[in-house]
Amino acid sequence: MLAVVGHFVLHTSKAKSCLLSLRHVEGAHSGENMAQSVIVVIEEYEIKDLLGYFVLNNVSSNDTCVREILKQLRPELNLKERRLWCFSHIVNLAAKAFLFGEEAEAFEFEINSYVQLQQEEKELKA
DSSP: OEEEEEEEEOTTSOEEEEEEEEEOOOSOOOHHHHHHHHHHHHHHHTOGGGOOOEEEOSOHHHHHHHHHHHHHHOTTSOHHHHEEEOHHHHHHHHHHHHHHTTOTHHHHHHHHHHHHHHHHHHHHHO
16 A cells, blocks of 8 residues: 655645545555556646655655656656655654664564553453
């Protein structure tokens, strides 16, 4: 699944966000495949000329995705200027690295253990 969210400012200077589309990506989640799904949404909403910046997490396929979108729809725009990284994702990665070092799987193990413990407590109470 691929979510396309639009962030914009109204004429009243109020910032808004809305889900434009939730698409099923056929095949691998490669940058090229994701780009084709996003391009369809951009064309459906007729917002090609309103494109500003792209905010995505740090996966390299997202760089490819934005590059393909700009190449096909707005070749005059510079990828390095228009591709932004999600700050929340960066903070999340930094917190995991600080808490668990190179063993981020330990975090998943702790979460799963906690969930399992809660389930066992419910079963014991029942």
